[in-house]
Structure formats: structure tokens, C-alpha cells
Amino acid sequence: MRLDISEIIREPGKSAHYTVHEPPLVDEDIECTDDIIGQLDFINTGDALLLRGSCDTCVMLPCSRCCTYYQQPVSLVIEEQFELRAISTGPRSLPHIVVVEEDESPIAGKLFDGNVFDLTEMLRQYILLNQPTQPLPPQHKDLCSLCHRRPEEALAELRSEQDIEPSGHPAFARLRELLEEQP
Structure with a gap:
């Protein structure tokens, strides 16, 4: 105009x-x-x-x-x-x-x-x-700051991708195996 x-x-x-x-x-x-x-x-x-x-x-x-x-x-x-x-x-x-x-x-x-x-x-x-120099979408309460999902949603997806049992966090799977081997 x-x-x-x-x-x-x-x-x-x-x-x-x-x-x-x-x-x-x-x-x-x-x-x-x-x-x-x-x-x-x-x-x-x-x-x-x-x-x-x-x-x-x-x-x-x-x-x-x-x-x-x-x-x-x-x-x-x-x-x-x-x-x-x-x-x-x-x-x-x-x-x-x-x-x-x-x-x-x-x-x-x-x-x-x-x-x-x-x-x-x-x-x-x-x-x-x-405009912001490093644009980030607005953050919502209890959502992951990287993928904007609830932590349990991201964890469920990770389990289905790696075919890991749903008990415990996937990061501790190897530790769980070692503990199960102990007499």
C-alpha cells in the first residue's frame, strides 16, 4: 500500500x-x-x-x-x-x-x-x-522441549522401535540383564 x-x-x-x-x-x-x-x-x-x-x-x-x-x-x-x-x-x-x-x-x-x-x-x-533469531515454537506445559510430546508418548515410541519390554527405562535394560544373571 x-x-x-x-x-x-x-x-x-x-x-x-x-x-x-x-x-x-x-x-x-x-x-x-x-x-x-x-x-x-x-x-x-x-x-x-x-x-x-x-x-x-x-x-x-x-x-x-x-x-x-x-x-x-x-x-x-x-x-x-x-x-x-x-x-x-x-x-x-x-x-x-x-x-x-x-x-x-x-x-x-x-x-x-x-x-x-x-x-x-x-x-x-x-x-x-x-522475528526471533532462533525461532522455537511456544512450549506447552509437560511437553518435551525437543519433540513437543508428553514423555510417556516418546518413551512408548522408543520401546516399540527397539522392541524392549515395557518394564523399566530402556536406558537401564543392560543393567537389568546383569542383575538377573546374579545368583
């Missing part, structure tokens, strides 16, 4: 509220599973354009242990400040144009095209920044 914020940039003290309801983003770095919902406020302070708000969505992430994909809720707290600069259009008596100064780094995604704000690019950047 691209927002024309010319009016806000032109008048110091002007503000605008936007309700965000964007479809899920899907690209090479992000796969959202839910719509991006939230709110944003643009405020012209005269010297800067402030952008504040919050948005929520869910993304698909691979578990850092087993690479199984799961849904991770992501909450974005957005706080940005862009410098405003006046450019003269002619002699001093003529009006000037106010433009947004943006980071010129080649790796930074462009958020502004003149006075048009690229909301989709900003949301993409914030989602990338708010």
Missing part, C-alpha cells in the same frame, strides 16, 4: 491517523499467514515527520531445532522519525517545497517516493526485525 502524505508534509502541526489492514506479505524473506492489522499516526513537527503506531500479524518460521515450520505471532511497535527539509523553488518571495530526508544507504529499502510513503516496505522491514 502506498500512502500520499503530501498534505501532512506541507503543514507543520498537521497529523493523520491511518488504520492498517494489509493482506499477508509473502516474499523471499517473509511468509505472513494472517493479515497485518494495526494503526499508524503521522505527525509533522515542522522539523521532522514522526511515525508512530503498532501492527500485529503471524509469520511462518522454521523451528531452529528441527526445521519444522510453525506459526509465530509478531507484534510491531513502530516509531520512526524522518527529517523534513525545505527546498526553495525560486526567489525568496516564492513558496518552498518540503521534502522528507531519507537514509541513502544502498542496503536500506526506500520508504518514500517523493511524498508517497511505501507502507508495505516499512511493514516488511519491521517484520524482519521483530
Whole structure:
């Protein structure tokens, strides 16, 4: 979504509220599973354009242990400040144009095209920044942290795979054999 914020940039003290309801983003770095919902406020302070708000969505992430994909809720707290600069259009008596100064780094995604704000690019950047670096699915009470099953389920599967008697822990099977050999 691209927002024309010319009016806000032109008048110091002007503000605008936007309700965000964007479809899920899907690209090479992000796969959202839910719509991006939230709110944003643009405020012209005269010297800067402030952008504040919050948005929520869910993304698909691979578990850092087993690479199984799961849904991770992501909450974005957005706080940005862009410098405003006046450019003269002619002699001093003529009006000037106010433009947004943006980071010129080649790796930074462009958020502004003149006075048009690229909301989709900003949301993409914030989602990338708010994803966990080592994603793990949420842990549930009394479930194994590795396989997310109850310990008795994992043990039952291990017994059936190794065809071991159900009495005692499989790790102590050899010890049980030695004890049974004793007179």
C-alpha cells in the first residue's frame, strides 16, 4: 500500500491517523499467514515527520531445532522519525517545497517516493526485525522441549522401535540383564 502524505508534509502541526489492514506479505524473506492489522499516526513537527503506531500479524518460521515450520505471532511497535527539509523553488518571495530526508544507504529499502510513503516496505522491514533469531515454537506445559510430546508418548515410541519390554527405562535394560544373571 502506498500512502500520499503530501498534505501532512506541507503543514507543520498537521497529523493523520491511518488504520492498517494489509493482506499477508509473502516474499523471499517473509511468509505472513494472517493479515497485518494495526494503526499508524503521522505527525509533522515542522522539523521532522514522526511515525508512530503498532501492527500485529503471524509469520511462518522454521523451528531452529528441527526445521519444522510453525506459526509465530509478531507484534510491531513502530516509531520512526524522518527529517523534513525545505527546498526553495525560486526567489525568496516564492513558496518552498518540503521534502522528507531519507537514509541513502544502498542496503536500506526506500520508504518514500517523493511524498508517497511505501507502507508495505516499512511493514516488511519491521517484520524482519521483530522475528526471533532462533525461532522455537511456544512450549506447552509437560511437553518435551525437543519433540513437543508428553514423555510417556516418546518413551512408548522408543520401546516399540527397539522392541524392549515395557518394564523399566530402556536406558537401564543392560543393567537389568546383569542383575538377573546374579545368583
